[in-house]
Amino acid sequence: MNQLSNLSITLRQRPVGIPNSDNFSLTSSPVGEIEENQILIKVIYLSLDPYMRGRMSDVKSYAEPLKIGEIITAESAGIVIQSKSEKFQPGDYVCCRSGWQEYFISNDKDPMTYKVNPDLVPLSTYLGVCGMTGRTAYFGLMKEAMPVAGETLVVSAASGAVGSIVGQIGKQIGLNVIGIAGGKKKCDYVVDELGFDECVDYKSDSFHKELESAVPNGIDIYFESVGGMVTEAVSKFFNEGSRAPICGYISNYNAKDLSKVKTPFHIFGAMKNPPKHKFFLVFNHYASFDEANEYLINGVKSGTLKYREMIEDGLEKAPEYFKWLFTGRNFGKLIVKVSDI
Ligand SMILES: NC(=O)c1ccc[n+]([C@@H]2O[C@H](COP(=O)([O-])OP(=O)(O)OC[C@H]3O[C@@H](n4cnc5c(N)ncnc54)[C@H](OP(=O)(O)O)[C@@H]3O)[C@@H](O)[C@H]2O)c1
Incomplete structure (x- = not known):
């Protein structure tokens, strides 16, 4: 049995205008058990992006809106801490679509869960300039x-x-x-x-x-x-x-x-x-992801691509940070630090 408890942020009510903390619920629940071909990921960095605002509204777009009570959509970078998959080992760093939460169980066939290498470029950059x-x-x-x-x-x-x-x-x-x-x-x-x-x-x-x-x-x-x-x-x-x-x-x-x-x-x-x-x-442009990744990682490694990140602490404050995207208070890629690397 997993003894871990998972903090997550769900949609409580649909925002009208700029979202505020009333629109979200903070929930704590036990982390489930992984099954065959699954991995448990501990989220380290969570990406906050403007598109998430669209998912909070009940308006048809290229993606389905979030349902009330659902975890807010997001990509994150984290570390595999348990594995029942041959493709991933504990200690592997990955990006995945975890949503706004501390832990995420992923199927090893999910194309949105993929390994990244923090020895090449800092882990957080896989959510921004190299992501x-x-x-x-x-x-x-x-x-x-x-x-x-x-x-x-x-x-x-x-x-x-x-x-x-x-x-x-x-x-x-x-x-x-x-x-x-x-x-x-x-x-x-x-x-x-x-x-x-x-x-x-x-x-x-x-x-x-x-x-x-x-x-x-x-x-x-x-x-x-x-x-x-x-x-x-x-x-x-x-x-x-x-x-x-x-x-x-x-x-x-x-x-x-x-x-x-x-x-x-x-x-x-x-x-x-x-x-x-x-x-x-x-x-x-999914077919050209490798081409873009190579260009971006090389640019960061060689210093020919400059980037700026705004890394803020605490998953529970994600709703507050998210607002910054719409007021221009963010200066660079907005990322939440959820746990230590
Ligand atoms: N199509 C796709 O696949 C895709 C993927 C990623 C992002 N996007 C889109 O790309 C855009 C930029 O995203 P990002 O992640 O790079 O965000 P970002 O630029 O890092 O942050 C958002 C910035 O938008 C500016 N802004 C906010 N409200 C504004 C307003 N009313 N008028 C003018 N500027 C305003 C602010 O900068 P200032 O302080 O300069 O105003 C703010 O810092 C967004 O529209 C996002 O939805 C699309």
Whole structure:
């Protein structure tokens, strides 16, 4: 019998607007026994990502909404502590879709449970730059936008997990890269540390003017992560043949009535000459995961890809940290430290 007890966070009620602690329940229950071909994983780092907000609403999307009482969806990095599988041994480090909890029993055939090597790059990076958000950046730029050296790329949420990597890859392949981020501190980081050519603060009164002077030759690629007034602003500068891969539109995620929101599809759709635009999902490119992983891990190992993480302690505070994604309080990939490595 397992003596371990498992803390988990479930959906108590669907949030209206930005989620608050009333929307979640903290539950403690015994860890179950593993069966043949199963492993028990102790979660070390838990990833907090904007898409989780969509799962909390009762709205149809590419993924089923969470049911009331269900554990909040999430990917995590952890260590195998018990195994009845030939594929995994205790002591193996893995990423898995554990959800917001301390322990997770996985079937060894689950494609979302896979080994990672913290001797190559730090374990936490497998949730960010060397994980889902890094791969999203790689695929969105390289496979969706089809960039050509010399083009102008504008990246929204530029200091964040996805945007920071999009812009750095853009520089490496010879693009002129302009970031958009909230506040001077983030904009300075984007230029001084990440090496973007310029970064425009969308919270500044002079945003529209600064954006215009940052793109004298127009925009060839806009990497869409935020929607709303940023998308309205960039929509004035698209060149003939431009592309706008739609990765997300975070400014709309907490809307009280999503059916009344003007998404990037509405904004681009109303243009006379819209950029080629399409929503893409990181998992659309599953076949190229190894290619992206190699690029990202090599970039981190060699120091050619810079990244920033915000690692906060305590699973029970995950609902509080999660809100930060929607206020811009996070600065870099937001991760919760659930237990010691
Ligand atoms: N399609 C996919 O497969 C896929 C995969 C991963 C992520 N995504 C999407 O990619 C986007 C970025 O995700 P991430 O993980 O990299 O998050 P992140 O950029 O690390 O964090 C979210 C950032 O969004 C910005 N933001 C929040 N509210 C905003 C608003 N109202 N207007 C403008 N900016 C706002 C904030 O930065 P500022 O302080 O600069 O405002 C915040 O720090 C999200 O839309 C997410 O859903 C999509």
